[in-house]
Amino acid sequence: MTALDLSSPVAVVGTGTMGQGIAQVALVAGHPVRLYDTVPGRAREAADAIGVRLDRLVEKERLTGAGRDAARARLTPAESLDGLAGCALVVEAVVERLDAKQELFRALEDVVGDDCLLATNTSSLSVTAIGGALRRPGRCVGLHFFNPAPLLPLVEVVSGFATDPASAARAHDTARAWGKTPVGCADTPGFVVNRVARPFYAEALAVHEDRGADPATIDAVLRESGGFRMGAFELTDLIGQDVNESVTHSVWQAFFQDVRFTPSLAQRRLVESGRLGRKSGRGWYDYREGAERPGPHTAEPADAPAYVVARGDLGPAGELLALIREAGIEVRAEDVRADGVRTEDADRGTRLVLPGGGRLALADGRAPAASRDTVHFDLALDYRAATRVALSAPPSAAPRTVAEATGLFQALGKKVSVIGDVPGMIVARTVARLVDLAVEAVAKGVATAEDVDTAMRLGVNYPVGPLEWSRRLGADWVRGVLGNLHECAPSGRYAPSPALTRHAYAADEQEGTSS
Template identity: 65%
Template sequence: MTANVSDAVPDAAPGTGAEPVDRSRTVAVVGTGTMGQGIAQVALVAGHPVRLYDSAPGRAEAAVTALAARLDRLVEKGRMDRSERDGAVARLHAAAEPAELADAALVVEAVVEDLAVKQRLFAELEKIVGDDTLLATNTSSLSVTAVAGALRLPGRFVGLHFFNPAPLLPLVEVVSGFATDPAAATRAYETAKSWGKTPVRCADTPGFIVNRIARPFYAEALRVHEEGAADPATIDAALRECGGFRMGPFELTDLIGQDVNEAVTRSVWESFYQDPRFTPSLAQRRLVESGRLGRKSGHGWFPYGEGAPAPEPHTAPPARPPASVTVQGDLYQARELARVIQEAGVPVDFADDAVPGYPGWIELPSGTRLFLADGTAADDAEMPVIHFDLALDFRTCERIVLAPASTVADGALAEAIGLFQAAGKKVSVIRDIPGMIVARTVAMLADFAFDAATRAVAEPGDIDTAMRLGVNYPRGPLAWGEELGAGWVLETLSNLHEEYPTGRYAPSQALRRRVAAEHAAAAEQSAAEQAAAGAEASS
């Protein structure tokens, strides 16, 4: 990792005396695209006078008209009173020149993601506004420190990263640059909170919290596709119907825009000096080069528009379940699965010769064994093995994904398919690939989160909050990693690292130290218990 001392979040805890920007004071928004209008709406509905400025002639006036129309729709839907709408529109004005922003207490910039453009803008604004004006950038991928680098008073500069659509999504990342004054960060935090948002504090590192930690969600899906293990629709279905994510990565990047998502990935990768863990996808680059940018261009990974077929994942046809199965040892993360199978009417024999600490398996009548994905390939085993992918909840998930070794007979695979179908699951079969889909993705997300927390990118609670609210993850990656066990995350990534020795899957130092500490604590407790038992026996 390249981040070091600059990763530390400045001490901006409540108690510095900073208050939110008073609602009687003007909030200026520079840039009137989708994000600029969204941020302006948030400030306006919160009660501030709002001034919009755009360097393109006529854009600010058009944005005022568009915002008034948005508020009209809120009235029509019963989400805003007519009097509130009229008051908000009366407080909304277009600025023809930057000089008209002079009395603003807060200026939020939402212009093109170009460092030089942003630096020039803020250098100009600094000559116009008062020294006590809070300056903020909505950048999602550029360094807040770099944007503020040429300012006379960089201490009053912060990142206020809203998520699109800003009026609806609650998360705001409050980013402290290297020179940001703690009181300015707290003032920005309290202002976002007063607007009804859920702010989280973070340091100025590439991608901040969400765009840093979320990279594996996209990258691992693209890697699985590039290796020919599954098609985009099936990968999406696995992460959605098995992993519990709101959307699959292919449909989500089509919604975001392939060019936008690829640009953020490339920016983070370059900012981390081409760290292999952040490597962009060649397949996505080719998609962007072809002009297939997603919904906005009518075609991305999937076609859109009238008559376009809905993506169809591979789903296995009905198969007969086995007469019975044997559960050998402890299934750990998949423990609930045995009960689900049993409740479905398939007799389950629980063997009593489990090996402590060793993962268990489900054995079919043919002798083929079903193991939870652990970062190895099914073909690595010395006997016929089928891996099944990790699920958020094996009881409620809609789909199970299987990856058989090449030595698995067709009849045994049919038994495995029928077993899960009997339990009410749809089944997808993919080509054998280490870590499958959900398991490798969740392991990487958890490790990225452990690493970010250890490096003080943000507090652990803020990391999980950001990932749940910013990208709708079903569970915060730190909480998910805790539930699965840091040992499972480490073993899965270590196995993947052995399969792909490029550094991409090398477990972080934070994860390795965490597991070592857990092992040491367990050994100490065991020794204490043995000593206590020995003392009791001797007495």
């Protein structure tokens, strides 16, 4: 292990919220910590603020009084950059501007020793470009903490083009010694989390822009069916609409305006109006005193059908058949072809047939309006645990079909949200795109599959990592959803990546070999 010795001083430059958090992490781990800020007196104020946080840790019995006193004794505000001489690691958390970070690191090279690591906490700039200003660019590494740094475990350890592997290893091991979970990644736009997570926000915004559902309903479906901790609209309100849009725009520009990362016009208008989320009192939701939080659209109670006819394999929704039987509803099997599909349904996939003759099918990315009397239901992380299921009812669906589909899921103990005619619905299209970007990131060497899944679980609290989701759903199913979405909207936004296609073929071959 090459972690820094606890006797080695660590410096933090920039004493905003993130800088203070990083300093607290290093301090509690046992290092002497020096704080510096270009604004006179700011470092002293930050040290006082960290002292208050240490007091709270003692109150919560997460730190002893002796530990707090020792930590305070190790914390030193620096009056100038010269006060950082002798540090083994300097972490910058200054303004997110390339010129400012390059200027800082050039100045630090004249102060610190040749073996001092220079780490940037940037979330959107190129580590390679920041290190390019140095005489010794091999010492520059990204240490991207997530806010609040003392609480969130993930740290992305980013290797720039010129970063020495030994520098990355030392940064990685030091973060682990600080009690964090580091993941290594290459210096690409958005690194791991901010690259792979874009569809979570983008698809929710797209459904809203297409008038498929309101924000409260989309958020409820993502939480209660998709298993996400928060919905996209409430999460961006928490992050700050301006911050979230800025990251999206930065990733989009860095990928040469790749259509898969295109920012949302609806979010742009929200930012322009000053509705930045919780910090401004209003965003997608109203946080002002006395304001009521809108609830999701929930269907009125409907009668459950007496039976359903199962045609073929429901794939990722296969567990529904057991739930339907447990609810006391008869499941009738129908003779099918050897491959599990009736000849007349071969071009429309598998589904349930309701007593009135209408059909109920898992969202597969095709436009519901293109189907006959068919209602689609959304993907769920776990249909047994899900408390809400979304249905998409196109104009072609008979009222009886919608009522029977609604009553069926209500009989399973689920709330039902009926949304508009939206291909891929909400969870299915979101998860499919998350999987695609994750598979592509691994294929391009951004990070290992294990690190991608770890980053998404710990960095943005996803219920499972995208690669694990791919294994559960089947890469071929994911590719099929995206292929159908691409046919509906052939802009390139939903085109399955070559990496996903290779991944699907490999999974098919492996399954064929094992069988």
